[in-house]
Amino acid sequence: MESMRELFKVGFGPSSSHTMGPQRAALKIKEMYPEATRFHVDLHGSLALTGKGHLTDYIIEKTFAPKPVDFSFKSEELPEHPNGMIVHVFQGDQEMKQIEVYSIGGGSILFKGDLAQEPVQVYKQNTMKEILHYVDEHGISLYDYVLENEGDDFDHFLSDILGAMFESVENGLKKEGLIQGKLKLKRVAKSMFQQAQNTRREADRERLFISSYAYAVSEENADGGKIVTAPTCGASGIMPAVLYYCYKQLHIEKKDLIKALAIGGLFGNVVKTNGTISGADGGCQAEVGTACAMAAATMAWIYELNNSLIEYAAEMGLEHNLGLTCDPVGGYVQIPCIERNGYGSLRALDAAMLAKQLGYLRKNKVSFDTIVKVMKETGKDLSSDYKETSLGGLAKEFGLS
Template sequence: MESLRELFKIGKGPSSSHTMGPERAARIIKKRFGEDAEYVVDLYGSLSMTGKGHLTDYIIHETLGENCQVNFCEETLPFHPNGMVFHIYQDGELKDDITAYSVGGGSIIWEGEDDFSMSRKNVYREKNLKEILETLDRNAYSFYDYVMEHENALFVDYLYEILDTMFDSVERGLKREGTIPGKLQLPRVAKQMYTQAINLPAGSERETLILSSYAYAVAEENASGQTIVTAPTCGSSGVLPAILYYCYKQLNVEKPRLIKALAVAGVFGNVIKNNASISGADAGCQAEIGSACAMGAALYAWILGLNNSLIEYAAEMGLEHNLGLTCDPVGGYVQIPCIERNGYAALRAIDCAIYAKNLGYVRKNKVSFDAVVNVMKNTGHDLNKAYKETSLGGLALEFDL
């Protein structure tokens, strides 16, 4: 499996697969062929069907410059729903055709073994959670010990940068008012939600609204094209920051401990990415919000001081109970139902950790995390394409834009 640096990325929303990935691919293409080349970019599958709402064409134009034409094609390329073909011309002559796939979380896979292809360096030997747990037992490791043995010496500094960026996105989102860009004209509500929450008496409703306001704040920033962290994607970028900021502000958990919890969450996200998918276009929203919920559950279970087995139990519940979740963004925007789902998933992640804490010592969980990851993968393959980030079904059909 790859470094957690490839899971947690800093970038601009609204979509890691539809905005960050294409931008990354276009930047690499431009570096190779230069400013003077002319580019025609064909978008396929989900990139074509929801590209307008996700700003795919906009970001490609911004990256490649004026000598660029973007086409939306009806077909889907065979390897992945998020396919794009770059046609490069110099002096009116076609020089190359290059195919790339945006596979989720801002990651790109190139078709063929081109000399500028991004290397996918594996730093973790283990392929799934079963193998990881065996390594932990054999060495008497925690999940954090495991991460630190494999990542480089600068990784802790990187996690602090990730945490600070997450916190900044929460704080920015809590201050902003107005309308989120796009045809939906959706008002921002994070600031209002937080104001309502802090004026409530102490209790569960107050805490629910505070945590939710943090998730909404980041999700609204993402939907507005602002800087966030993929955790593991842009569409689910509000879940982990909400839990971390809640622990920091409401529970007084210090940053060094939060850094460790973030690394633990990354292990579970990495397993999902390696064995299934974190792409809504590939496997539905279960791959994005479901993955984030599982990661958040593991994170909070670590904060609660649970052992490795119970951390797995919490993460397993977080993914299991999002199985089959469809990706049906209204108008192709990462707004409805995406923003609300971030708040909901943050709440459920904490519930999963509390369940694991109180039930795990009574009855051993019979469902492994790896089993649920495999089920999620199979479920994603079985989902009709209308429910995989195409805006052809579900809630997307209920709105006439």
């Protein structure tokens, strides 16, 4: 598996695959060809179909500036991934290079041809079964396992990530008004937070707090604000909501939240390695489902559950998002994405609670690795209309005038 540094990235919304990935690709190409005078970009598949709402053309044009760039939007997919593009590099009227590049989820990119590079493998183990066997055999914790592979200074990186997550929550809770785009969607996180403060019933109050935190980050993301991919921009509200809730309502210290973040990230890394975290590839089960599994594992660790029960919580978090479609209305990461983050954060809490209560009554028969495999197969079977193309589902029925 790759480093978790490739999973948690600080960047700007609204989409890790449609905004952050193309921006990284354009930056690299611009650095490689400083003599270029202009660019033409063919956006393919999901990048073409929802690129406008996800600001794909905007971020590429901004990155290549001041050199001009024009675009072609082509609905057919390139062979390697639904999020593909071909960048034509020109010097005057002469085409210097055609570069095929894919945005494969979570802001990660993959170049084809002579620019292709093999990802750096940091972990020797690739499945949760292998990881759990290793830590049991060596008598170490999951957090010690992460540091063993990432390096002792990795806690500093995680501290920065946690800080960026908390900043995105707090920024979102301060803001009011409309989110950019044709949907004219109103920000509600601040009002939800105020409702939570004024709610007497403890159970309702706690769930409102978590929801308001998830909405705060998701609204920031939808408006192009700074967030952390966890594992993607579209699902960036779930992990911060659970962690911020643990900090503010449960009074868990940051040094322990850093460890909890590492545990959640480990499960996200397994999904990224063996399944997919791309909505264009696997539907929203790959984004919100993975984030829910990560947050469930995080919460289970906070509950001081053993490794088997942490896996159980993560398995439930992903299992009960199987088949979740990605159908953003108008190509914006707003409806149903923001609400889904709030719902996903509550599901993560419930998964950890169920693992805590049920895990000691009977052994879970379904492994996390099994659910990752099923999620990947389910994603392959989903129609492309339900994988970040805005051609089916809610996006089709809602309509925009």
